[in-house]
Structures are given as C-alpha cells and as structure tokens.
Amino acid sequence: MTTTARRSVTIIGGGASGVLLAAHLLRDPETDIRVTLLERRGQFGQGLAYSARLRDHRVNVPARGMSAFADDPDHFWRWLQQRDYPAPHGSWVFVPRRLYGTYLEHVLSQAGQSRPGRLIVLAEEAVSVRETRQGMETVLDNGTVITSDYAVLAVGHETQPSRGRGIAVRVGSDRDTPLDPEAPVMILGSGLSMVDAWLTLAETSHRGHVLVVSRNGLLPMGHQDVEPLLIDESDVPFGTGLLHFLRWFRRLIAETEARGGNWRSVIDGLRPFNQRIWQSWTGASKRQALRHLRPWWNIHRHRLPPELHARLSGAVSSGQVELVAAEFLGIERHGDGVRATLRRRGGTERSTIDVARVYDCGGVTVDVKASSNPVIRDLIGKEAGQPDALHIGLDVDERCFVIDGTGKPSRHLLAVGPLTRGRFFEIEAVPDIRRQCDDIAQRLIGL
Template sequence: MSVDPGGPVPEQAVPPDAAAGAPVPSVAIVGAGFSGTLLALHLLRRAPPATRVVLVERNTQFGRGPAYSTGNSSHLLNVPAGRMSAFHNSPGDFLAWLGSLPEADLCGIEPGPGTFVPRRMFGRYIRQLVNNELKVPGRRAQLELVRGDVTNIAVHAGGVSLTLDRDRTIEADRAVLAIGNFPPAPPPVADPSFYDTDQYRADPWGPETLEGLDPDAPVLLVGTGLTMVDTVISLLDQEHRGPITALSRRGLLPHRHAPAPPVAWPEADSIPTRLNQLARTLRGNAEAAVSAGCGWHGVIDEIRPVTTDLWQTMSLSDRQRFLRHLRPWWDVHRHRLAGPVADRIDAVRRSGQLRIRAGRIRGYERRPDGLVDVCFRPRFGDGTDRVEALRVINCAGPDADYSRIRDPLVRDLLRQGLVRPDPLCLGLDVTAKCALRGRDGAISRRLFAVGPVTKGAFWEMTAVPDIRQQAEFLAEQLASLVRARSGAPAASPSVSPVAAPGPAAMPVERPLATADLGSAPAA
C-alpha cells in the first residue's frame, strides 16, 4: 500500500484482549534492518495473536539495513540466491519471489539456485515480506512500524520503557537490540587529527563517501575485505580512473566462489575442538580435496552447520588465539566473492589501477598540493613505506568493540550496567538464548539481542542463513515467554505466499498508545 508520508495517520485497530481490558503482551525491536525485521516476521507467526510487536528504525527504510539498501546493481549478494530464503521451512521462497518479478526488474539476470543477484533485490524482497504480513487478518493490530532513534532503555518492574527522539516513549514487556553493525574504527596512530579532515571518510557506506571525488585522484582504501571490494566496484561504476590502493595488515583478498557448486567433502565422524588440531585437520582436508580435484570450498562448507558449536566449545584462550592469528585467513575462505565481482577485481588488478599492500598504518602527512602521504610499516621488510592519496576511506570492517562505540543508546545501556561487552570485544555479552547480560553478569529477562551484536557468543552471525536461524530461534524463545505470561496456546508458524511483483511500499507508521508518533515513513 502506497501512503502519502505527510498524510493523516490511519486509525489503528485494537487487539481483542486490549478491548476487553486484559494486558497486551508486547515486544519492542530496536533496529529494522535484516535481523530486526526477520525477527519481527517470525515472532508474529509464533506468538499469540494479541501480541504487539513494535519495530523501531532510525533510518527512512524498513527491512533493508545498509547492506541491502545499496542502489548499485553491481553490488551482488555473496551467497547464492538458492540459500537466501527468509524461512528455513521454505528454502525456495526467495527464488520463487525472483521468478514472480517481471523481466524488466531482473537487471538482466536469470534467477537460479546458484545465481548471485544484486543485494538491493534482496532488500526489496524483505520489504515485500513485511507488506505481505500486514495483509494477514489482524496483523495491522499487532505490528507497529515506528521511525525514530532510541536513545535510552529503562528496565522497571514488569517491563521496559524506550525513550525516542522528539520526547516519545514506548512501553513494552521486553526489548530486543537488532542494531546491526557500526562504522569501522580508525587505525590507531600517534596523531589522529587527520581523521577530522575532509580527506578522510569514516563510513564506507555514507552517502558522501565518494561525492566530489576527482576521477583521476589517488584513493587509499583501509582494509582488503568485502567492504573494500564493494567500494572498488562503486569507484569503477562512477568511472574512476585514478590509482586505487587497498592496505590491510596482511593484504589478504576474499577468494571467489567455486565456478560450480563445490563437491561435498566426505562427512567426518568427529571434528576436533582444540584450535591447533582443528587447523591441522582443515588444512589436511583442504590439501587432500585439491589433490583429488574437488577444490577446498567443500571442506569449508562442510563445517558450516557446526561452526557455532565449535566456537562455543572452544576454550576462551583458543578463541582469542583464533582472532589474533587465524581470523583473516578464515574470513577470506569463508566469505567469498561472486564470480562476476571477482572477475572485475582481477581485471583492475591486472591493469595496475588497483594495488594490494600489506602493512600497518603509522601516520599521515598532509602536503601543500592537497594530497596526503599515508605512512605505513610493510608487513614484510623494514622501515616505512608510503602511499599518496587525495581521499582515505576506511573499509576495515565494522567496529565491534562496544567499550568504545559512541552510539548514545549503547553508551546509556553500558552506563546503567544493563549490558556489557563480551570478553572478546566482538559485540555484547549474551547467553546461548540471546538474553543480554549486565555488568555484574546477571541474565536479563527483559533485554535480548539478535544479529551481529551477538558475534561473541555465536561467531558466524553476518550471513543471511546464520541470522535467519538465530531469528527463528529467538522468536520461539520470546513467544514462549509471551505464552507463559498470557496462558495462550502456541501458534503455528506459517509462511506467506510469494509476493506479487511491484514496488515494495512500506506501510504508514501508526500511533502508539503512549505517544504521538508524528508523520509516517516515506513509502
């Protein structure tokens, strides 16, 4: 339904229990990117019909998040379309949705299980799922979409109070943090004043990151992972001709997906959980697979279903050693590039326009000609090397150390002692059931988390299949708490039919009982 964002807010139906005077169980989800939106969809299908779900998003678009809101059709998914369904029990849902689109909307692709489609199409799919859900009878009385910035969460007897901008408040029984990723932290240097200049871009996804850039200017990208690849593709698509240098401590690039589905490696009877033994086993299996002509990809994919179990079984010291020494190699083998993207990166490297360097940044020296010399210590060799740039873009990956993240909500939760960083500085400390832990280690019965913020406990919490599994699990946990409070029977999870093609317009924001929410989000 297309809605005039400046138009009147429609009257909201009242849930049956509320009309009868009974308390209405409610869950507020902070963040409506992929993690938060998917949790809301699964919770609606599992919780009693009277449950109220409030989905709060600070940005203008619900259901996308930074990864899937890119307007560049060259930014492809890193997972084949056949594994991108939002529902475990309907693995072909995304493919079916793609098949329902008119040919003009497919950007020239032929949808198939192994196709890597533009990321923006997956964002559109998620938005369409929300629209479909709102067509289910009674859903509009259950799901509230609120555009706003949550700055405080207070826990009190019987529930939580969320404070938003414009002096608004949301009351709920429980709240879930689905706050996604934060921009990368700047490399530590003796004089950080360069980071306050107009030559530095802290957020690779910011709308101004590539604005006003001379197409012949030299550019330095800090980091050599997937975000760097996206930025290079964006530069090439706007016909950038100048030299591009990508610098990271080890200079490792993500590998490409196998040209055909990887041959499944024989299932092991057991998998070691000691880091040294696990590394030796993976290396040995990969070498054997390559010798057999199968390729190493299947060896990595074979342990994906048990990655979380491996992570949670490892000792803390082994996990710390993994992060210090092996994480970059794991990332480039585990999180791979679609073939067409890898081809473009290979081509621009062969031409010499893109150079990959390995080293640690030591400082910045601004020059009278407007350029900056970025000084770094090479990984191999002595002394200091340098590379010139007109613009430096930080593509080093999200900052996950919550002890230094300046987001107002995060700072307030830490100040209150309601949350604490996990021991590995990968996110916030949560239990195996996604409940947040306070400063003293207490397990909250009111606050939960989903998505990348839980990486410390679950590790693989960035790809869609992993987040989908977690969202389904947490939805069932929350639904059981709601049922215990209300005495309602369990709901039967359902799957919405494939969305009809067409623009995915988000519904209007509806008023809460506690505050006037103002105008609706843009459709």
C-alpha cells in the same frame, strides 16, 4: 505519552535482523503477540548492508541461500521469479543488495498485512531501555516510553570510527566529491567494503592507480557453484586447541582436493558446526583466532560473486589495483592531496605515499564499547549490559538474553544478530541470522 500492549515485543533496529525477527514473531496466526519495530531512519530492511545503491553492490550469498525463512528455502527465489528477475543459472544468482533490501521490506509488509493490528513500525530512535518487574520500557528520543514484555536489540553492524584525523573519506559520504579520473587513490582495508569502494570508483570510470592497503594484503575469494561437503559431527574436533583444529581442517581440505573436490565445499560443509566450534574453544584460542585466523577465514568464508571476483582480479593483474600488506601509520594533508605513512609487513622502515584521496574501508567496528548507538552506550554505562569477553559484541547467554555487569542474564532484554557474535561468532549472514530469529521467536511465543 506511554504505549502499552499485552504479550508484546519491542525490536530496536529495523535492518535485516530486526525485520527477520519481526517476520518470525508474526508467522504464527494463533499467537496474540504485538510487535513494535523501531528504525530511526524509517527505512526498514535496509541497514548497513542492504542500503547500497549501485547495481554492482551485490549480496555475497546466492539467492538459494537468502530466504527469510529457513523452513521455506525457496521463498526469496520465488519472489525473484514473480518479478521476472533474469537468472540464467537459476537460483545460483547474486542479486543487488538494494534489491534484497526491497525483499526484506516486502517480507515485513506481508507480515503486517497477514496479522492486522499486530505490527507497529515507527521511524523513531530509541535512546535507552529500562527493565522493570513487568517487562521493558523503551525510551525514544522524542520522550515517548514504549512498554512491552520484551525488548530485543537488533542494531546490526556499525562502521569503525574513521581513521586519519578526519582526512580519510568514507565512500558515498558528503566528502566523497568527484575526483580526476586519473588521480591515484588509496583504500584502507582489503575486505568487502574495499570491493564496494572499488566498484564505486569503477562506476565513475576512474582509471587512476588504486593502492589497497591492509595488514595481510588479502583479497576475498570468489564463489563457485559446488555442493557442501557432508561432514559427520563425530569427526569435528570440538574443544581442541586452535592449532590441532587447524591441522585437522587443512588435512580435510587436502584430502578433498586430492579427490578432485573444492576447498569451498569444506568451508560450506563446516557451516552447521561453526558456532559450536567457536563455543568449544577457550578464551585464549578465541583471541588467537581473531588475531591470526580471522583475516584468512574472512576471505574464504565471505566470498565474492564470481563475475565481481573476475573483474577485481583483472584489475589487479593489469596493475590498476595494487595490493600492499602494510600497517597504516597515519596521514596528513599534502598540497591538494594526502600523504600516507605506511610500514610494510615484515619490515621496520616507514615509507610515505602521496595520493589524491584516502578511502577508509576498515569495515564494521569490532569493539562494542566504541558503539555510537545511544542504547548500547547507555546499557554499558549503567552496567545493565556488558561487553563479551572479547569486546566484539554484547554478552548474552545461550538464549540471547543480555547479561548485565554482575553476570546475571536479563529476563526481558535480548539481542539478535551481529551484536551476539561474541557468543556465536558466525552470526552475520542471513542464513545464520534467520535461524537465530526463528529460535528467539519460538522462545518468546512459548514463554
């Protein structure tokens, strides 16, 4: 079976990136465009981030920054108010991620209803894409071929392959069976995924010791309601080496705090320039940043809602949660539990620790060649696409068109969201993705 449409776009992936792009493509009532949105799970708007079930699994951006549309910043806040969502501090509220997934479903539904006949949503998995002289062919696992003028890869985040020879457990998986509430556990990773795991344990009234192991032993910082610092573009040292940039950045924070300000204001004020800063660096500076700067950047940039940060800090202060900066070397089964081998940061000796269970919270994969997505594997295998120079995403040009193995950009295949982080780096949060989706939509509508 073959489906054909005039001036059409096929979006592969129905998480936040795919839904936001579909909504932006369908905003213009004068444009005769057809959008087909594919999501194998049939749950649209609820990718890795927004499918979390617990109420305490919250977005880490306040509602005022989570609108689907940058030119309508209160869209999400109005949606919450229409549902009488309790918000004593107004739009500076951090909602459950599952609720934001519901909002994205609403945005998609409204887009389809406002443009009857222009949106098709399919609970199907794409296995490959092929570029033709006229456009793109998207092959589904049921044998259907969808032809369209353009195809956009919006597959979002993928989790890293599980470590520890299958012994470590993913939170919420079938192997995450009930534990003795007093049992000691280990969590690998200290980022936002670790916080989710700790909250899941807390939900079951777990009281046992929780050992959190990561290379740097750093916890995400907490949000405060502060205004972004106004930074003049001419003051930002674009194109300098990483060390020069860091000296400027630290000096700016010190000056801001000396005036009674907050370091969060500086980081938030830098946001409009983050992608340009990244692109101005050499390959060597980018590699240095990924290796040495990213852990520090992540805990300050991707912050926790204040009440969750206070709870976690309290658990650390009480000793129930212990942070360890160490290299994870491996695990093995030991009796009814698990024995983990670590090497503490700055040391050379190995140590073993016995726990009832190890949770793997290594976060999202950072090597696109390790993708489990059949479309990405097929693209790279056929050299119709290639990893970026750092292998943290697909190689795309400044317009988000996918670049093939010969270095030539496609005329019909694009990528959006986290897949493009090699070029843009800061492209994982909704405020950045919605802007990218708007740019791509305007471009495709105008072509």
